[in-house]
Structures are given as structure tokens and as C-alpha cells.
Amino acid sequence: MAEPATDLLDRILPLREGEAATAIRLEFRAWLAENLTGRFASLIGRGGPWDEEMFELNLEWDRTLAAGGWSCITWPKEYGGRDATAAEFFAYRDEYFRSGAPERVTYLAEDLAGPTIIQHGSPEQIARFVPKMLRGEELWCQGYSEPEAGSDLAGIRTRARLENGTWIIDGHKIWTSLAMHADWCFALVRTDPESTRQRGISYLLIPMDQPGVTVRPIRQLTGTAEFAEVFFDGAVTAEENVIGEVGDGWNIAMSTLGFERDWFMTRYFRFARDVARLAAYMRAVSSGPELQNRLVDSLVGLAAFRATGLQTLAARESGESPGALPSLTKLYASAWHRDLGELAFAALGADGASAHPYGTQEAELQRIFLYSRAETIFGGTNEIQRDILARRFLGLPRAGARKKAADVRN
Amino acid sequence: MTEGMRVELPGEGIEFGRGLAAALRKAGGVDLARAAHRDPGSRESVVLPILEGSGVLELDARDGLDELTAIAAACRAAGSVALPYPLAGRLAGALADAPGVAVVSAEAPAADHADLMTGWTAITPEGSRAAIAGPAATRSAVSSRFAGGLVVGPWSAGDPAPAVLLMLLQGWSVLGSLDHALSLTIRHSRDRVQFGHPISEYQGIQFQLADAFVELSALEVTCEDALSAYAANAASAVVDVLALRVATLEAAQKVLGVCHQVHGAIGFTDEHDLSWLTRYGHLVRRSPLGASGTLALLTAEIERGGFRSLFPVPAYSGAANG
Numbered sequence: 001m002a003e004p005a006t007d008l009l010d011r012i013l014p015l016r017e018g019e020a021a022t023a024i025r026l027e028f029r030a031w032l033a034e035n036l037t038g039r040f041a042s043l044i045g046r047g048g049p050w051d052e053e054m055f056e057l058n059l060e061w062d063r064t065l066a067a068g069g070w071s072c073i074t075w076p077k078e079y080g081g082r083d084a085t086a087a088e089f090f091a092y093r094d095e096y097f098r099s100g101a102p103e104r105v106t107y108l109a110e111d112l113a114g115p116t117i118i119q120h121g122s123p124e125q126i127a128r129f130v131p132k133m134l135r136g137e138e139l140w141c142q143g144y145s146e147p148e149a150g151s152d153l154a155g156i157r158t159r160a161r162l163e164n165g166t167w168i169i170d171g172h173k174i175w176t177s178l179a180m181h182a183d184w185c186f187a188l189v190r191t192d193p194e195s196t197r198q199r200g201i202s203y204l205l206i207p208m209d210q211p212g213v214t215v216r217p218i219r220q221l222t223g224t225a226e227f228a229e230v231f232f233d234g235a236v237t238a239e240e241n242v243i244g245e246v247g248d249g250w251n252i253a254m255s256t257l258g259f260e261r262d263w264f265m266t267r268y269f270r271f272a273r274d275v276a277r278l279a280a281y282m283r284a285v286s287s288g289p290e291l292q293n294r295l296v297d298s299l300v301g302l303a304a305f306r307a308t309g310l311q312t313l314a315a316r317e318s319g320e321s322p323g324a325l326p327s328l329t330k331l332y333a334s335a336w337h338r339d340l341g342e343l344a345f346a347a348l349g350a351d352g353a354s355a356h357p358y359g360t361q362e363a364e365l366q367r368i369f370l371y372s373r374a375e376t377i378f379g380g381t382n383e384i385q386r387d388i389l390a391r392r393f394l395g396l397p398r399a400g401a402r403k404k405a406a407d408v409r410n
Numbered sequence: 411m412t413e414g415m416r417v418e419l420p421g422e423g424i425e426f427g428r429g430l431a432a433a434l435r436k437a438g439g440v441d442l443a444r445a446a447h448r449d450p451g452s453r454e455s456v457v458l459p460i461l462e463g464s465g466v467l468e469l470d471a472r473d474g475l476d477e478l479t480a481i482a483a484a485c486r487a488a489g490s491v492a493l494p495y496p497l498a499g500r501l502a503g504a505l506a507d508a509p510g511v512a513v514v515s516a517e518a519p520a521a522d523h524a525d526l527m528t529g530w531t532a533i534t535p536e537g538s539r540a541a542i543a544g545p546a547a548t549r550s551a552v553s554s555r556f557a558g559g560l561v562v563g564p565w566s567a568g569d570p571a572p573a574v575l576l577m578l579l580q581g582w583s584v585l586g587s588l589d590h591a592l593s594l595t596i597r598h599s600r601d602r603v604q605f606g607h608p609i610s611e612y613q614g615i616q617f618q619l620a621d622a623f624v625e626l627s628a629l630e631v632t633c634e635d636a637l638s639a640y641a642a643n644a645a646s647a648v649v650d651v652l653a654l655r656v657a658t659l660e661a662a663q664k665v666l667g668v669c670h671q672v673h674g675a676i677g678f679t680d681e682h683d684l685s686w687l688t689r690y691g692h693l694v695r696r697s698p699l700g701a702s703g704t705l706a707l708l709t710a711e712i713e714r715g716g717f718r719s720l721f722p723v724p725a726y727s728g729a730a731n732g
Binding site: 145148149150151152155175218219220221222288290291342345346348349350351352354355373374376377378381382383386399 | 514515517518519520524546555557558559603604605612613614615663670671674675678679680681685688689693696697698699700701702703705706
């Protein structure tokens with residue numbers, strides 16, 4: 001009988017943890033055993049933003065987690081969290097993925113919008129939005145990218161003007177995950193019409209259910225449509241629904257990016273589960289030596305990813321800047337995951353060539369392949385990460401800088 | 411490969427392929443694949459008549475280099491628009507006295523457009539063959555809604571010739587899809603402006619596109635050489651064709667990797683042609699064997715019969731030192 005996938009990983013990459021983390025782990029494990037049952041058991045091995053069929057049940061599950069005190073645990077206690085440390089959060093996430101529980105659909109609020117509003121919002125804004133985010137009563141989507149502003153986020157054109165105490169928004173956002181389900185959108189919009197680039201952008205909160213907002217799902221290579229375009233045509237939001245100062249949105253957004261530790265947390269456990277699943281499959285089908293070698297490379301990469309990720313968390317917890325680690329990790333991990341996807345597909349062999357029913361081992365491995373292709377693009381492309389590493393951390397000049405210097409000399 | 415100079419492929423055959431490509435573009439190009447996704451019947455009501463009209467289905471691969479070149483060029487044209495019809499399989503059928511063939515693994519026979527293959531012959535790279543009774547039960551669609559398992563009759567041993575021809579034509583098909591994918595990507599890089607410049611101006615992008623171009627050019631040469639070898643002596647061309655398959659799989663991974671990276675997120679959407687070209691190759695790159703399986707088979711064939719390439723590689727005698 002094949003060893004359970006997660007135990008295989010424990011044996012190869014054992015993790016040491018402290019008492020507090022173990023305590024949370026055991027408490028959560030018991031809660032999961034009691035609650036991931038009945039109807040919710042059908043979410044095991046399924047769910048996540050791309051599983052349209054399971055969305056309602058997934059949302060109900062997220063709300064159940066919240067009601068049980070198991071959502072947003074890194075938030076401050078005064079806002080309904082547990083002030084969990086990085087180590088405690090790591091243990092919590094590990095237990096969550098071991099149980100097979102589905103990816104969350106409330107993650108945009110929990111990981112991005114919530115922490116941003118807690119950090120930068122007024123007491124009134126916090127009171128209005130944060131409790132409902134915690135309970136999963138209101139769903140959020142992120143309005144950042146636009147057709148003309150992908151990697152170049154500062155090039156956004158969606159604009160908002162203030163008229164009689166109301167913001168009126170016109171523009172077009174794209175790659176907005178879960179927009180079709182969201183109640184609110186936290187969006188970067190240009191509020192100073194004379195401005196260009198990072199200046200004159202504001203961080204607005206916009207209700208989605210109104211005539212001026214149209215959502216159009218985007219179907220893609222995976223066959224799923226969890227992304228959407230969002231069109232704002234005279235959409236409105238109250239004057240007070242701006243986070244921080246008007247015109248200071250870029251800085252707010254940049255601090256949101258500081259919540260990258262949670263990105264790592266989500267990705268590591270997903271990656272670890274993918275590797276464990278693939279290893280079990282390769283054992284079952286007796287994959288040949290060439291593929292075995294590649295799997296070993298994957299395990300080494302996974303260990304490296306975990307090490308740098310934990311280092312990043314430790315730096316943030318002690319108040320230090322994580323420096324180049326987030327960009328380095330993203331660049332490394334996305335290429336790693338793409339390679340894992342290729343390996344998964346190779347391991348499937350001829351069986352991977354045709355479609356498999358949702359939830360089967362084969363479908364899971366195919367899914368790894370299809371989704372991992374986007375890793376080097378979302379969350380900052382490989383090219384952007386390399387630019388950041390080269391310029392900000394290696395101190396290398398921008399292309400054309402030498403020419404400019406030559407012009408000055410002449 | 412014949413010793414001495416490389417054979418220049420007949421111009422008429424190449425021209426035939428270009429003509430078909432033009433006809434397919436005029437009929438909508440990749441939109442034919444989109445239409446088939448919505449309306450599977452259009453594969454036979456719209457696509458097949460275009461192929462019939464071009465005369466490609468009357469060509470016979472056994473009739474010499476001219477016809478073989480035209481067939482290969484036609485498959486390249488089909489690949490360039492991710493044509494939703496198993497043209498290569500249909501054209502290789504003559505060698506099996508069947509309406510068409512699919513090259514499969516015996517353990518998990520599968521094909522793209524499995525539902526159009528009732529009455530065709532399934533054949534493994536070694537030559538075992540079985541009649542195709544029909545598509546296996548419908549499954550939820552991933553990437554290509556027409557890719558699926560085949561229900562086949564009992565297997566019997568046979569001549570691998572139809573499988574060898576089909577794998578040769580598949581190489582040409584994938585070549586066509588990669589060629590068009592790279593063209594789209596170059597055009598996109600010129601159109602896409604970020605940070606105030608078309609991204610084609612960034613050296614990092616240029617280098618990636620240049621690398622992809624090198625891969626594509628090498629694949630084109632390999633396709634031509636394999637075709638020449640097959641035309642010269644089909645019976646001994648299995649090594650050349652398997653080598654082509656290995657080259658095709660490697661080139662596809664590298665070229666499509668660059669194409670998707672340069673396109674960014676839009677490259678995965680249904681609205682953009684790239685994602686259809688990528689889907690087109692998903693099955694043919696896995697079935698009957700992926701890269702390592704094909705390499706293993708190629709190794710076995712070289713050991714058995716040697717390989718006449720830039721320099722001759724003799725068959726493995728078995729008595730040499732390990």
C-alpha cells in the first residue's frame with residue numbers, strides 16, 4: 001500500500017517546530033476532523049476559485065472556518081484574528097493542506113484587502129468592512145491590472161472623479177479573480193486627471209452590485225473562467241470609500257505587496273502537496289530513471305523554496321526587510337513549479353493525453369501542468385523579478401543609462 | 411538520411427502547402443478551431459470540404475517525393491491554424507488500407523478527434539494494430555474537447571510503416587503550429603507597449619525570441635531531412651522519424667514556453683490564437699510516447715539497425731565493452 005503523500009514528504013524534509021505551533025496544529029487538526037465532514041467532505045480534492053461547480057459549498061466552508069475561529073488567524077485579536085506568528089500560521093496551513101480541504105475563495109479579503117484596511121483604514125472603515133470580511137459575508141476582488149497596464153501597473157487609466165460626495169468611476173480592469181462573485185472591489189484608480197504614473201492614484205473601495213459595473217468572465221486554456229474583465233461605466237462609490245489619502249494609493253498598494261509572506265505560505269503547501277502526489281503516482285506507475293532523477297531535482301528545489309520562504313518570514317517577524325528574498329523566491333519557485341508541471345505530464349505518459357474526470361489522480365496532475373504555465377507570469381513576471389533583482393539588489397544600471405551619461409559628458 | 415548533399419524538397423510540393431495554408435486562413439484560420447469547439451459538427455461540415463476542395467485527400471504518400479512533400483507541407487499548413495481535423499491520420503491511412511490511422515500506445519490508446527475515427531486503424535510504433543470501434547466514454551473537457559480514449563478491437567502484429575509515416579507527418583504539423591505561434595508572438599511583442607516602449611525593444615525579450623527562432627529553424631531542417639530519408643527508403647526511416655519526434659517534443663516545449671512567456675496572461679485566453687495552437691499539440695506531444703519514451707524507443711532502434719546520419723552509427727554488436 002503506497003505511503004500517504006504527506007508522510008512521504010515528512011520523511012524526506014522533516015520540519016522542526018516549537019510548542020506554540022504544535023499546539024495550534026493539534027487544535028486545528030481536531031477541529032478539521034470534526035468539521036470537514038458531511039457535505040463538506042465532497043470538497044476534499046476539489047474547490048478553489050476555478051471550481052465553479054463547487055463555489056457555493058466552498059464559500060459555506062470558508063464561513064464555517066470563520067465561525068470556528070479558524071480564518072484570518074494572523075489578524076490582530078481585536079479584529080477577530082489570533083495574532084498568529086509565522087510559525088503558528090505555517091503549522092495551521094500545513095494541517096489545512098494535509099486534510100485535503102479546498103483552497104479558499106475568501107483569500108483576497110483575508111490575505112490582501114483585510115490586512116490593507118486594518119493597516120491603513122480609518123476606524124470607521126475598519127468597523128464597516130473588516131468584520132464582514134472575516135466572516136466571509138462579503139467577498140472581495142482586486143482591481144489592479146488593466147489591458148494596457150499589466151507589468152506596468154503605474155500605467156493604469158481607470159479614473160474616478162468626485163461629484164457631490166460621490167466618486168464616479170470609468171474604466172476597465174482585467175484578470176480580476178472572482179469578480180463574478182465579489183460584493184466589493186478594492187481598486188487602484190487615477191483620481192488626479194493631470195497625473196501620470198504612480199502619482200495621483202487612489203485606493204478605492206467599489207461595490208460590485210450596481211448598474212455601472214459589468215463583469216465578463218474570461219475563459220482560458222485550463223477550461224476554467226475564474227478571471228474576469230470588469231467594466232466601470234459611471235460606477236459609483238461613496239466619498240469615504242477611499243483608503244488612506246486621495247492620491248496616495250500607490251504607496252498603499254505597495255505596502256499591500258508587503259503581505260507577500262502569505263503568498264509564500266499558500267504556494268509552498270500547494271507545491272509540497274503537488275510533489276507528494278506526483279511522487280506517489282510515479283511510484284504506482286514505476287516511472288523510469290530519467291523521470292525519477294527529475295523528481296529528485298524537484299524535491300531539492302522544494303527544500304530550497306521552503307528554506308528561503310521561512311527565512312523571509314523570519315525576517316519580517318523580526319521587523320527586518322526581507323530584501324531580495326521575495327523576488328528571488330518568486331523567480332525561483334515559478335520556474336520550479338513550471339518544471340514540476342512538465343514532469344507531471346511526462347509521468348502521465350499516454351494517459352495524460354486525454355481528459356480525465358475531475359478529482360482523479362490523472363486530472364490533478366494535468367491540472368498542475370496547465371496551471372503552472374502561468375506561474376512565471378502572474379504576481380510579477382520573471383522579467384520583472386529579474387529587473388528588480390538586477391537593479392535594486394545588484395545595483396545594475398537601467399538599459400540606456402550609459403548612453404545618457406555619455407550625452408551628459410558631451 | 412542519404413549520404414552527401416541534403417536533398418532540396420520539390421518546390422511544387424512546398425507550394426501546395428502554402429496554397430492550403432492560404433485557403434485555411436481565408437476560411438478563418440484559427441477561428442475554425444474556435445468554431446469546432448462550439449459546434450463539433452463543423453469539423454466535417456466546414457473543415458473537411460476545404461480539405462477535399464484542395465485535393466490533398468487524393469494524394470498518396472507512396473507516389474514519390476513530390477506527393478510526399480505536398481502531403482507534409484499540407485500537414486504543416488494544418489498545424490499553422492490548429493486545424494480541428496485529423497488530417498495527418500487520414501493521409502497515412504492508405505498505408506494501412508484503412509480510412510485513417512492513429513498512432514497510439516496499446517495501454518491507453520487515445521487520439522485527438524477520437525470521435526471521428528470509427529473504422530480507422532489504431533497502430534503502435536512497433537506496428538501492432540487494432541480496429542477502432544469508436545471513442546471511449548465522454549469525459550469532462552480539458553484543453554482539447556476532442557481528445558479522448560479509443561475503444562479498439564483485438565491487437566495483431568503488423569508492419570509499422572503507417573505509424574512511421576504518421577509520426578513524420580505529425581512532426582510537420584507541429585512545425586506549422588510552432589511557426590505560426592512564433593509569428594504571433596513577434597507581432598505581439600511589437601504591439602504590446604509597457605513602460606512606454608513596445609516590449610520588442612527590450613533585450614530580454616529579443617533574446618528569448620531569438621532562442622525560439624533557433625529552435626524552430628533547427629526543427630524545420632530536421633523535418634526536411636526526415637522527409638528526405640523517408641522518401642529515399644521508407645523501410646529504414648524509422649530511426650530518422652523517431653529522431654524527428656524527439657526533436658519536435660523538445661522544440662515544442664521551448665518555443666511554446668517563450669511564446670507564452672512573451673504573451674503574458676492573454677496567451678492563455680480563448681480569445682487569443684496562441685492558446686489554441688498550444689492545445690493543438692497537447693495530445694500529439696504525449697501520445698503514444700512522451701519525450702523519454704520516444705528516446706528509449708529511438709535508442710533501441712539505433713542499437714538494432716544503426717543510424718546513418720552525419721556520420722554512420724553502426725548497430726550495437728552486443729560484444730563491445732560496457
